[in-house]
Amino acid sequence: MYQVLYRKYRPKTFSDVVGQEHVTNTLINEITSNRLAHAYVFTGSRGTGKTTCAKILSKAVNCRNPDMGNPCCECDICTGIDNGSVFDVVEIDAASNNGVDDIRALREEVNFTPASGKYRVYIIDEVHMLSGGAFNALLKTLEEPPEHVLFILATTEVHKLPATILSRCQRFDFRRIDDKTLKSRLLHVAGLEDIKLAEEAAYLIARLADGGMRDALSLLDQCVAASSDIDVNVVNSATGLADRKYLTDTTQAIIDSNTAEVLNIVDSLHQSGADMERLCEELISYFRNIMIAKTVADPKGYIVASDEVIEKISEFAKAMPLVKILGSLDILQETQGKLHFGLSRRVEMELALITICTDTGAQKPVQNSAVPTVSSNNEELLKRISMLEKQLQNVKSTPAPTVKTEPNKETPQKVLIDGLFNEWGEVIEKIGETNKPLEATLKDSTAYVSDTYILIEAKDDQFRELMMEHKDNKEVMRKIIHEMTGKRYNFGPFKKENAEFKENSPLAELAKNAADAGIDVKIIERNDNQ
Numbered sequence: 195m196y197q198v199l200y201r202k203y204r205p206k207t208f209s210d211v212v213g214q215e216h217v218t219n220t221l222i223n224e225i226t227s228n229r230l231a232h233a234y235v236f237t238g239s240r241g242t243g244k245t246t247c248a249k250i251l252s253k254a255v256n257c258r259n260p261d262m263g264n265p266c267c268e269c270d271i272c273t274g275i276d277n278g279s280v281f282d283v284v285e286i287d288a289a290s291n292n293g294v295d296d297i298r299a300l301r302e303e304v305n306f307t308p309a310s311g312k313y314r315v316y317i318i319d320e321v322h323m324l325s326g327g328a329f330n331a332l333l334k335t336l337e338e339p340p341e342h343v344l345f346i347l348a349t350t351e352v353h354k355l356p357a358t359i360l361s362r363c364q365r366f367d368f369r370r371i372d373d374k375t376l377k378s379r380l381l382h383v384a385g386l387e388d389i390k391l392a393e394e395a396a397y398l399i400a401r402l403a404d405g406g407m408r409d410a411l412s413l414l415d416q417c418v419a420a421s422s423d424i425d426v427n428v429v430n431s432a433t434g435l436a437d438r439k440y441l442t443d444t445t446q447a448i449i450d451s452n453t454a455e456v457l458n459i460v461d462s463l464h465q466s467g468a469d470m471e472r473l474c475e476e477l478i479s480y481f482r483n484i485m486i487a488k489t490v491a492d493p494k495g496y497i498v499a500s501d502e503v504i505e506k507i508s509e510f511a512k513a514m515p516l517v518k519i520l521g522s523l524d525i526l527q528e529t530q531g532k533l534h535f536g537l538s539r540r541v542e543m544e545l546a547l548i549t550i551c552t553d554t555g556a557q558k559p560v561q562n563s564a565v566p567t568v569s570s571n572n573e574e575l576l577k578r579i580s581m582l583e584k585q586l587q588n589v590k591s592t593p594a595p596t597v598k599t600e601p602n603k604e605t606p607q608k609v610l611i612d613g614l615f616n617e618w619g620e621v622i623e624k625i626g627e628t629n630k631p632l633e634a635t636l637k638d639s640t641a642y643v644s645d646t647y648i649l650i651e652a653k654d655d656q657f658r659e660l661m662m663e664h665k666d667n668k669e670v671m672r673k674i675i676h677e678m679t680g681k682r683y684n685f686g687p688f689k690k691e692n693a694e695f696k697e698n699s700p701l702a703e704l705a706k707n708a709a710d711a712g713i714d715v716k717i718i719e720r721n722d723n724q
Contacts, residue, residue: 200411203383205246206276207264208254212379212407213371214243220366221247222263225254231364233336233345235321237352238368241406247368248317248346249275252283255344256311271311282308283315288323297324297331304335304343313344321347322354329356337362370405373397379407380414389414390423398429401498430500440473441480442506448522448550449513456547460540470539471530474546478526480507485519487511517580522550586669615641615648617678624674632667648675648683657687 205211208218217236224230234251236244253265253272265272274280286300300316308314318324324332336345336359347363349355377393377400384391391414399417403410413433417424420432440459447455463473487493487504488511497504511519529546533539618641626633639652650657668685676682 198412199383199387199415200241200408203386203411205243205250206267208247208250209264211243211247211250213375214247214368217243217247217366217368221251221254225251225260225263230255230344232339232343233363234347235352235355235360235363235365236346236348236368237365238350239370239405240350241403241408241410242368242371243407244348244368245317245319247366248348249283251346252313252315252317252344255313255315256280256282256308274310280310282311282313283317285317285319287320288318289320292324292328294325294327294331297328301331301335304340308342313342315344315346317346317348319348320350322349322351329359333358333362371407372405373400376400376403376405376407376410380410383411383414384424387418389418392425394426395424395429398426398500402429402433404498426500438476441476442510444477444547445480445484445510448547449510451551453548453551456551457544460544460547464540470543471533474526474530474533474543478523478530481519481523481526483507484511484514485516485523488514488516488519515580525550582669582673610644611649612643612645615643617675620678621671621674624678625671629667629670632670643683644686646684647686649686652687 208222211218234248236248238244250265253267253275254260254263256271256275257265258269258271259266267273267276271280275283284303286296304314304316306314339345345363347355347359352360352365377396380396380399381391381393383389384396395417399410399413402413413429414424417428417432421428440463444456444459447453447459460470460473464470483493483497483499483504484507486496487508490496493508494501494504497507499507525546529542532542618639621641622633622636622639625636635657636650636652639650639657641651642649671685672682
């Protein structure tokens with residue numbers, strides 16, 4: 195009977211394990227120096243060798259003829275563990291045996307001495323699936339097990355294990371195996387199996403495996419079923435990479451803001467029985483690749499795809515602003531959560547794609563200075579920021595007219611004031627939402643309107659530094675005032691000199707009364723800096 199490649203070429207000794215030398219070397223040293231821990235946690239992504247190393251460790255500690263920490267794989271115990279006839283090594287699937295009763299049964303078993311070997315080894319796979327009660331039942335036994343018992347806990351989600359469990363175990367983190375190591379192993383197995391495997395095809399399989407040896411060998415098995423002479427085209431065809439034209443068509447329609455084409459694609463996929471949730475996942479992955487291509491000089495190390503696909507992704511990245519890419523990802527991820535609960539998955543998917551086509555990252559430059567409507571969508575905020583940055587680069591502010599004084603005269607030229615700026619209190623409140631230091635300098639300040647200027651009387655000496663000498667702060671204030679009044683103003687500070695209010699101004703009479711009462715009136719001076 196045919197045996198799949200990942201089972202046929204499963205490592206039998208620590209020396210056969212590739213890509214996890216930091217784990218295997220440490221375990222070999224512990225075995226040879228007789229410094230074994232009573233409990234281990236093996237954690238890492240799928241297919242990286244956790245369960246394989248657990249079985250090798252169970253053989254090594256019980257082997258009758260160990261070879262420098264490795265099991266001999268020839269004695270009755272090694273062969274018995276391999277074929278499952280030795281009952282001293284117990285494998286427990288925590289996904290299906292996760293209750294308190296299962297752990298209580300295990301606690302009773304650990305008191306029995308080994309039948310043939312030196313240790314009774316319990317390998318608990320996917321241990322994070324145990325219930326809270328089961329973890330509590332395991333806790334005491336894990337802390338002080340009998341001398342003849344060894345626990346090996348394997349998990350892909352170590353963060354779900356209670357700290358009380360982790361603190362009683364020796365932890366080993368299994369890394370993703372790098373593409374070069376995977377490719378070398380694939381070519382080695384292909385040579386043993388008399389399979390023609392091109393190096394480019396082996397490299398593509400390694401990238402698709404995402405660091406997992408089991409996934410890499412399974413993909414090789416899948417490609418062998420399609421052809422015994424494997425090249426990149428065979429890999430693309432066997433793994434379905436060549437059948438994802440709908441992703442490129444959808445992305446192109448989004449770039450063109452072609453909502454009709456997007457709806458046609460969704461309708462075609464729906465009629466062919468495609469799952470909308472799966473489509474959303476694939477689009478998220480595809481736009482993630484576009485994001486990488488947009489931000490990284492050489493995206494090949496970060497994108498799992500053929501060179502032809504990466505080239506197409508790079509073309510899309512050049513055609514889309516980063517704001518649109520990030521906004522599209524945000525909408526798709528939000529939609530993915532809704533697809534679990536929505537009454538119509540098709541409608542949710544159509545709504546998301548139409549929103550991306552029409553509302554995210556406008557392709558054409560804005561022709562006027564109007565700020566777009568505020569939206570709670572994060573992408574919309576990014577779009578607004580991008581637009582304002584462009585406006586700041588293009589707008590050349592008109593310098594404020596200077597106030598000149600005649601020589602040998604003590605009194606400066608007077609500045610005409612229209613009146614108080616009544617919305618000033620609201621402006622300070624808005625500033626305080628994002629810039630507390632600037633708000634503090636404006637405490638007890640007053641603002642006046644003079645033609646296209648707002649002149650500010652501030653008691654805090656730091657006002658000039660924070661406001662008048664920092665363009666960012668000035669633009670924030672200008673934006674807030676523009677949103678409230680629809681007008682764009684320049685700014686200037688007060689100085690104690692002189693001021694003149696326009697006729698019929700409500701402040702003119704106030705100033706006159708103050709002068710009659712002998713009160714010193716603060717004078718406004720326009721500043722050259724805006």
